[in-house]
Amino acid sequence: xxxxxxxxxxxxxxxxxxxxxxxxxxxxxxxxxxxxxxxxxxxxxxxxxxxxxxxxxxxxxxxxxxxxxxxxxxxxxxxxxxxxxxxxxxxxxxxxxxxxxxxxxxxxxxxxxxxxxxxxxxxxxxxxxxxxxxxxxxxxxxxxxxxxxxxxxxxxxxxxxxxxxxxxxxxxxxxxxxxxxxxxxxxxxxxxxxxxxxxxxxxxxxxxxxxxxxxxxxxxxxxxxxxxxxxxxxxxxxxxxxxxxxxxxxxxxxxxxxxxxxxxxxxxxxxxxxxxxx
Ligand code: SF4
Ligand code: SF4
Numbered sequence: 001x002x003x004x005x006x007x008x009x010x011x012x013x014x015x016x017x018x019x020x021x022x023x024x025x026x027x028x029x030x031x032x033x034x035x036x037x038x039x040x041x042x043x044x045x046x047x048x049x050x051x052x053x054x055x056x057x058x059x060x061x062x063x064x065x066x067x068x069x070x071x072x073x074x075x076x077x078x079x080x081x082x083x084x085x086x087x088x089x090x091x092x093x094x095x096x097x098x099x100x101x102x103x104x105x106x107x108x109x110x111x112x113x114x115x116x117x118x119x120x121x122x123x124x125x126x127x128x129x130x131x132x133x134x135x136x137x138x139x140x141x142x143x144x145x146x147x148x149x150x151x152x153x154x155x156x157x158x159x160x161x162x163x164x165x166x167x168x169x170x171x172x173x174x175x176x177x178x179x180x181x182x183x184x185x186x187x188x189x190x191x192x193x194x195x196x197x198x199x200x201x202x203x204x205x206x207x208x209x210x211x212x213x214x215x216x217x218x219x220x221x222x223x224x225x226x227x228x229x230x231x232x233x234x235x236x237x238x239x240x241x242x243x244x245x246x247x248x249x250x251x252x253x254x255x256x257x258x259x260x261x262x263x264x265x266x267x268x269x270x271x272x273x274x275x276x277x278x
Contacts, residue, residue: 001277002159004178006202007185008194010037010165013214013239014184016249018162019043020256020266021182021273026127028158031149033174035118035133035142040162042252046123046130053119054133054145056097057112061088065109072101072110093140118145122152146173153177166194167201175202180277181209182236187222195224199233210236210276212269217241234276237269 003021007014015032019040022030032038059072059081066088073081073088080094081101092115102110118135131152133145142164150173153159163174175181181202185195195211202209211228216238221229228235239245245262248255255262 001179001274002153002161002177003180003182003273003277004161004163004175004207005182005184006163006171006175006198007165007183008167008191008196008198012165012184012186012191012194013249014165015040015043015162016245016255017182017184017212017214017239018160019254020262021270022128022158022160023254023256024263024266024270025158025160028127028160029129029131029152029154031153031159031161032130032132033142033146033149033170034162034164035135035145035170036164038132038134038162039252041121041123041130041132043254044125044128044130046121046125046132049121049123051119051121052148053116054148055114055116056095056144057099058092058095058097058115059090059099059101059110060113061090061105062109062111063087065107066105067107067109069106072105075100075104093138096141097144118142120145120148120152142170143173146170150177167197171198171201172205175205175207178207180273181207182273183209183211184214185211185224186215187213187217187224187241189223192223192227195227199227199231208277210234210273212237212239214239215241236272236276237265239265239269 005018022028032040070083082089121132133149135142164170185191
């Protein structure tokens with residue numbers, strides 16, 4: 001089963017949840033699609049890591065063939081091209097490598113060349129296979145890296161996809177093959193607001209989903225819990241606001257590997273996910 005773990009913003013505990021679930025479910029595969037700031041590897045400490053570059057194709061114009069018609073500039077919806085000082089200027093970071101400008105150029109003046117936008121690192125930690133996407137600093141879109149990570153996901157087995165925070169197109173790309181989505185939320189008004197955004201997203205993709213309430217302080221209902229109850233959303237787990245869990249996470253230690261209480265908690269959450277996904 002492929003389980004995507006999402007949150008409406010960074011810092012909700014999405015990676016902590018992902019690595020602990022991957023550990024109690026081992027043998028498993030952990031895929032870090034949070035390509036701007038991947039940090040699951042800090043917990044899992046993979047060994048025998050192999051790195052491969054992720055390249056995209058970027059257009060380049062031949063000045064001997066280009067007549068300055070600017071059809072390519074008008075075609076590009078991403079403002080990645082400008083014609084200035086008698087030359088076609090390409091802004092590589094803006095280009096989405098759609099290849100349209102090459103097709104549309106009447107002079108056949110455009111060719112493409114590869115450009116590295118990031119890397120995928122693959123390694124092993126005990127029974128867990130780890131794939132990490134890393135986007136180069138200054139890049140604006142991690143989708144090519146997430147696409148490469150998708151190719152690494154096996155058809156069978158327990159797969160945990162640690163998604164980017166928020167609800168951008170890179171999150172959509174990360175959940176496209178998921179069988180079930182886990183939404184991690186904080187017990188605040190802001191947390192409930194962000195939970196609403198990702199809930200709308202997974203509903204749009206018609207993905208089954210449930211919510212984990214992190215930093216749960218018990219007592220009165222918190223805003224994220226209220227949101228779930230009001231919208232008939234399954235709460236598949238509650239992780240208490242716990243000093244020991246916070247300390248272990250701050251030291252990039254995997255709670256389920258160090259404390260039987262947390263192992264029981266995350267095992268129960270995994271059971272709840274499997275039951276909800278049926
Ligand atoms: S469409 Fe072709 S010929 Fe026209 S400006 Fe672009 S590269 Fe030059
Ligand atoms: S490949 Fe697509 S996105 Fe890139 S410059 Fe050409 S038209 Fe624009």
